[in-house]
Amino acid sequence: MTPVVTADALVIGAGHNGLVAAAALADAGWDVVVLEASSTPGGAIRSAELTPGYVSDLYSAFYPLGVSSPAMLALELDRVGLRWTHAPRAYGHPRSPDDEDAPVIHHRPEDTAAMLARHDPRDGDAWMQVVEQWNRIRDPLLHSLFGSAFPPVRGATQLFRRLGTAETLRFLRFALLPARAMAHELFHSEAARCLLLGNAMHADVPTDAPASGILGYLLTMLAQDVGYPVPVGGAGELAAALVRRAERPGARVVYDAPVVRVDVSGGVATGVRTAGGEHYRARRAVIADVSAPALYGSLLPHDAVPARVHRDLETFEWDTPVVKVNYALDAPIPWRSASLNGAGTVHVGADDDGLVRWNADLVTGRIPERPFMLFGQMTTADPTRSPAGTESAWAYTHLPRGVVDDASADLLAARVDTVLEEHAPGFAASIVGKHVQRPSDLTRSDANLFGGAVNGGTAQIQQQLVFRPSPGLGRAETPVQRLYLGSASAHPGGGVSGAPGLSAAKAALADSGPVGAVRRRAVGALLELVLR
Template structure:
């Protein structure tokens, strides 16, 4: 990181927040020759990509942990982070899903496609061939599909590529498939419960109910990424991904300052002119401000209140956050004693629910009921990366959700007890091997990163009504704002949550396109569109 920031400074661009999106944006602008300053309120960079030794000898990922979107993302691939010290590691198996507490033969997905097909075929005749067919289709559409998902809205090149490769009829069938609820998608693709539940469990990595339209997209994408590139982890902890991003940004000339909280953004006319710090310092910005913050934080705290008209302000008041997260970090003195030995090699494990159980769990979340039978993601980090803890031990975590409006500490403690009970049922003797345990309640998550409002880690719900042109609010979708040189570069903008860096890339590209005399027509167009859509 850079030396002490002078009390007053100037830069071409100021990036607020050093999460991965902010660092991607800073690197791209610095690569373009801009003088870039990154300001981080916390004492370490990284946002929700950090690790720490919570128990001596055990490295825990504090927030995000497995990174299939990272290795698939063009935004991160273009930065060549492996040249800056990043190394990836994989578990022997990618992901498993225990169907019930007494399941002693849980289905597992492997990086080898033939082994996965054989696993699905063993559980239900014919599903092996169905899996091969789905994967073959994905390989045909992989590039245009990812181009579509990772492009600024509206995407053009990706859909055009899909039409060329599939033809109109098959492209319509694919669109229909991707718009299905996750439960219906699983039933259309597979006949057996094993493969269906792996799709459903992966769909639950987002906060979209399994019976909601388009909830199957996340399940389909993560299943395909699991087979295509696995669920990798950075060797040495999630923080190593951040360290590589910082080194890459600084090698391009960006300056990263920690412990520097932003208070407000000065605005004159249609432009931001300076960024003010809580400690009284300020930085004049000559060309752009990129906010790697939540959308409500940008519009409600940092910018003047009149930047948004009254109608959009009211829409922002109704901004829907994703459901609060409870995360528990475990240090164990032995491998997890799974009832189903098939789970021993899986980096990611889904626990606590079959299809009907997922519906009941979502019903609890939607009726403000703290679940007693929570569905959860469970990460075996030493299994995925042996550097995380001593040989013969396991650094692990469990991750689940509370209902919106029930993110208080007491509800979190109740849910943590239920998580331990579920783990004990799936792995008898689990609690006896725990030598360290740290609970991250929603309040803890928000305290450590203001973007994680009330424990929401996705920058806002992933449901269809707050995606695409509706993210963060209708009429203000994408990285642009009503100001000529302020851009939203966080998960609050499309395509949303996940460690892919595309939100930061989109913001940087928008800033470059709108800059200077060449960007004058783009700025005029953005203003006209904002007036039309925002009123």
């Protein structure tokens, strides 16, 4: 008979959110066990040699939130050996295949402004005004978006104090703008507008949808502020550092231990069971770094969850499926625009109007003829990724929602090659290794990437804030006491911010504190009210 393992807290999944939660709980003196389904940590933060001698980041690759979000900063990962590095330029965006002067983000805002002024003299000043605004609101905005508390009262209060009533109202209106409207309000040239619009496409929100602009603004300003850093040696080095950080105060990570059930007794989570038959008991908390549909739909007993939650999750909306193409190249990429040679990230395939057409294809179920893509030049950002004079690179783009078959993915990957060849003639001739990750591959490698969705559910406004993952479940607490959702399906969503994991850990700590019983009753009453 397999002995029962008991710990203060059990964490389901060693993705970055799970490891952030484990570190926070272990720092508080809790005995923590992390149960990871695969043989390696990191979730969607992993790297591998798909082509010998070339390190490929399999999922996420650039980490502006990893060096700016409060949850990640608090870990001080440099103390456990993590090293960051940067490309000479953060990112660029060619407006067409013939663009020989593509706009790029330089490390100094004055240099970016001077570059944009060549396209329209007004945009140099406009850029510096946006940077000045960012510098005023940076910290309260980051705490509001990625702090561990929800609702974000502290960050919102700081923002109000910085701006005052009138300017706070204007900023709230600005934050709710569609990306296209925001870009046109801020800038005059296509070059400047594309710098913001390309970043807005890191999520699955169309450029004409409300609140799509704030992500573009955030990533654009972070690129100007902290750049788009990468871990030296590959994304796997970030995952390894997170493991070391969690283990330093005593957390333990168990691999090849897929959790198949959360035990519930009297409305309280008491432990978990693994596919191998192991039984783990939790004295204080279970934190789930898994998707909301997986937690409520398969891990929990059906009758442990209110019927309202089951009905709400029937309309849970995943983000659009990803197709990722990893390249090993025997030479630097021959971009038509020399400005892109030093850019870590390149947004390729569409200008302002082209992004609207691309989104229309996705909405109407058409596989795009000319896919817009995010493209990473990893050796440019980190010379350790491949031999000198070569490039480890990748492109990722999207299929329409619900289109996840391998044939469609392969067709889209071939069209990615075509678009890259147009922007960099000779690109195809330099390919010495190529590996396509289809939605089926992503799901098979990480169940949280269901159907090729990489953000834990759509980032559109109807599934954010108090609506994430469903109406009324905007906090880490769940209808089951001592069970907390700490994944990208929870607020604030995808991106390597660590906020969902830290939020879950802090909720667990608060529930076990001096007024924990009172707090649990209050939260339970609130959930009962909204989930009737």
